[in-house]
Amino acid sequence: MEILVGVKRVPTVGGAITLTADRRAIDTKASGFTISPHEECAVEEAVRLVERCGGSVTVVTLGPAIAEEQLRSCLALGASGAVLIETEPGVEAGPIATAAALHAVAAGGRFDLVLLGNEASDTGDYQVGIRLAHLLGWPAATGIKALAVDDATGSVSASRTYRGVLETFALELPCVVTVKEGINLPRYPSLPGRLRAKRAAITRVPGPAAAADGDVRMTSLRVPDAPRKQATVLGQGAAAVPALVDVLVELGVVS
Amino acid sequence: MTVFCLVELDGGEADGGAAEAADVSLRAITFARGLAAGGVAAVVFVGGAPAGGSSSADGAEPGVGAGLVADLAAYGVADVYAVSGIDGYAPLAWARVLQSLIRESGHGVVAAGTERGNEVLAHLGAITGRPMAANCTQAVDNGGDGYAIVRQRWAGLLLEEAVLEGPTALLTVATDAVAAVPDEVGTTATVHQVVPSVDGSDLVVRAVETPAGAGGASLATARVVVGGGRGVGSADGFGPLEELAALLGGVVGVSRVVTSEGWRPHTMQVGQTGTKITPDLYLACGISGAIQHFAGCSGAKSIIAINTDATAPMMTRADYAVIGDLHAVIPALTEALRQRRGASD
Numbered sequence: 001m002e003i004l005v006g007v008k009r010v011p012t013v014g015g016a017i018t019l020t021a022d023r024r025a026i027d028t029k030a031s032g033f034t035i036s037p038h039e040e041c042a043v044e045e046a047v048r049l050v051e052r053c054g055g056s057v058t059v060v061t062l063g064p065a066i067a068e069e070q071l072r073s074c075l076a077l078g079a080s081g082a083v084l085i086e087t088e089p090g091v092e093a094g095p096i097a098t099a100a101a102l103h104a105v106a107a108g109g110r111f112d113l114v115l116l117g118n119e120a121s122d123t124g125d126y127q128v129g130i131r132l133a134h135l136l137g138w139p140a141a142t143g144i145k146a147l148a149v150d151d152a153t154g155s156v157s158a159s160r161t162y163r164g165v166l167e168t169f170a171l172e173l174p175c176v177v178t179v180k181e182g183i184n185l186p187r188y189p190s191l192p193g194r195l196r197a198k199r200a201a202i203t204r205v206p207g208p209a210a211a212a213d214g215d216v217r218m219t220s221l222r223v224p225d226a227p228r229k230q231a232t233v234l235g236q237g238a239a240a241v242p243a244l245v246d247v248l249v250e251l252g253v254v255s
Numbered sequence: 256m257t258v259f260c261l262v263e264l265d266g267g268e269a270d271g272g273a274a275e276a277a278d279v280s281l282r283a284i285t286f287a288r289g290l291a292a293g294g295v296a297a298v299v300f301v302g303g304a305p306a307g308g309s310s311s312a313d314g315a316e317p318g319v320g321a322g323l324v325a326d327l328a329a330y331g332v333a334d335v336y337a338v339s340g341i342d343g344y345a346p347l348a349w350a351r352v353l354q355s356l357i358r359e360s361g362h363g364v365v366a367a368g369t370e371r372g373n374e375v376l377a378h379l380g381a382i383t384g385r386p387m388a389a390n391c392t393q394a395v396d397n398g399g400d401g402y403a404i405v406r407q408r409w410a411g412l413l414l415e416e417a418v419l420e421g422p423t424a425l426l427t428v429a430t431d432a433v434a435a436v437p438d439e440v441g442t443t444a445t446v447h448q449v450v451p452s453v454d455g456s457d458l459v460v461r462a463v464e465t466p467a468g469a470g471g472a473s474l475a476t477a478r479v480v481v482g483g484g485r486g487v488g489s490a491d492g493f494g495p496l497e498e499l500a501a502l503l504g505g506v507v508g509v510s511r512v513v514t515s516e517g518w519r520p521h522t523m524q525v526g527q528t529g530t531k532i533t534p535d536l537y538l539a540c541g542i543s544g545a546i547q548h549f550a551g552c553s554g555a556k557s558i559i560a561i562n563t564d565a566t567a568p569m570m571t572r573a574d575y576a577v578i579g580d581l582h583a584v585i586p587a588l589t590e591a592l593r594q595r596r597g598a599s600d
Contacts, residue, residue, distance in 0.1 A: 013547070015568070017412055017546070095387075121409065121528070124407060129377075130378055130380075163277070166466070167464055170463070180528065181528040181529070182520070216418075217418045219417055220415075221416070231576040232576070233565075233577075234576065237580065240584065247559065
């Protein structure tokens with residue numbers, strides 16, 4: 001089975017988000033970079049499928065040249081091919097442009113399955129997988145937390161929870177599936193994996209020069225106002241329980 | 256223009272008669288009202304059976320109960336489109352129905368930023384070639400040629416101000432950022448029966464539903480959530496939290512460290528990559544408050560934090576804080592609530 005996994009380089013957000021002076025990006029001078037937890041799980045799921053069924057995993061990213069770091073991390077986990085769709089620094093491709101760029105790579109290979117994270121942790125557009133599926137003419141399932149693929153018949157069973165109900169979708173390969181954290185527990189890279197990743201060749205293709213016409217156009221970013229004021233301290237340890245009960249009554253949680 | 260609002264139901268899609276509009280959909284309708292000079296129309300998928308009896312719109316209202324229609328009207332909905340003939344949740348088929356509604360009368364579509372809302376509107380964006388903006392907190396009509404929107408990035412840790420061009424707005428509404436407010440001017444809603452002709456290829460991906468857990472309130476809709484983090488210390492340490500949650504009629508949620516330690520399953524995780532909660536009370540026990548955790552719990556009306564570290568972000572950003580070990584505070588609180596309940600009986 002040939003699997004394509006899409007990942008995205010995003011800043012590692014720690015204590016607080018700070019913005020650049022023009023308020024159009026996160027200030028990343030002091031931050032590391034990673035891929036979204038959903039995407040780590042997509043890579044892991046793909047590697048497990050290939051370990052079981054044979055085939056290979058190719059990772060693809062749309063991003064600046066330095067996003068090669070994230071591709072190599074995925075190679076260390078068991079992917080064997082990597083494609084960097086290289087954007088100019090500062091160009092933020094929206095979901096329509098991203099789906100189109102991924103489509104060019106997906107359609108150029110002989111893939112049975114495309115796995116993505118349900119949403120990128122930074123922009124959270126919630127649509128790239130579905131737009132890609134429509135461009136490919138493939139079915140899609142999103143937000144998936146349990147995936148079973150029968151490589152003999154090509155049938156796929158994909159489940160998620162929705163408002164306390166388990167929803168299961170039956171699909172056929174080829175298809176696009178977007179997954180969420182919790183579908184598996186991603187492995188740590190092995191030493192041989194890291195060494196192999198260091199030497200692996202990365203295919204580079206040019207990306208979109210600018211955001212696509214008609215995409216949602218970001219004008220600026222802002223950090224929401226801290227919604228809460230300084231906490232009222234109710235006391236120390238179990239001695240605070242009477243005050244705590246009073247608050248629960250005040251909030252209407254207990255009568 | 257009219258804004259069509261996809262209404263999700265509590266109580267199952269198959270039985271429109273007994274179902275109520277989900278709170279997240281009432282929030283989406285409230286949001287849509289601010290955008291719709293031409294009024295808000297609700298679109299309700301009532302399940303497989305085509306509307307029984309006469310197909311005329313007058314008389315009975317098969318599929319949607321009078322209570323649901325009245326509730327929607329109270330939130331300012333003037334028209335209810337009851338869509339029958341699609342058996343279960345089929346995202347692409349639902350998107351086609353919405354496409355035909357906006358094609359017939361122009362206009363936009365709003366849905367709650369749920370798994371279904373985001374999915375259906377993404378399909379609608381793809382099949383109409385239109386942009387779609389997920390998890391909006393505000394939208395203003397720029398006068399026919401576009402919209403100025405504010406939407407969540409990083410699950411709400413960052414806000415994006417953006418322009419959505421063109422006359423058709425496809426927006427989902429952040430589930431934790433807009434309150435559900437009834438319309439000041441009460442109205443009555445007209446029910447329109449819609450029985451679409453559905454292409455079989457649009458039904459290829461369709462959900463089969465089974466109950467996920469053994470009863471129990473869902474984390475996303477619980478009114479009280481008792482949260483446990485690293486400070487709980489072990490899988491066994493959750494017993495007192497579960498006892499307290501049951502006493503308060505709530506559920507237990509956990510931070511990411513708890514699921515990566517394997518103490519509790521990922522379905523219980525609150526945060527950016529887990530569930531977003533909107534309870535009346537979030538009681539966060541032994542949770543330091545990583546920024547990704549706040550992305551999941553900042554929709555709580557009130558937060559009480561219990562932690563040994565008074566400087567932890569959860570303690571300083573909560574409404575109320577108790578400095579101390581949750582292993583002492585929680586059992587004492589449970590006991591006090593039991594005594595109080597016993598005294599009032």
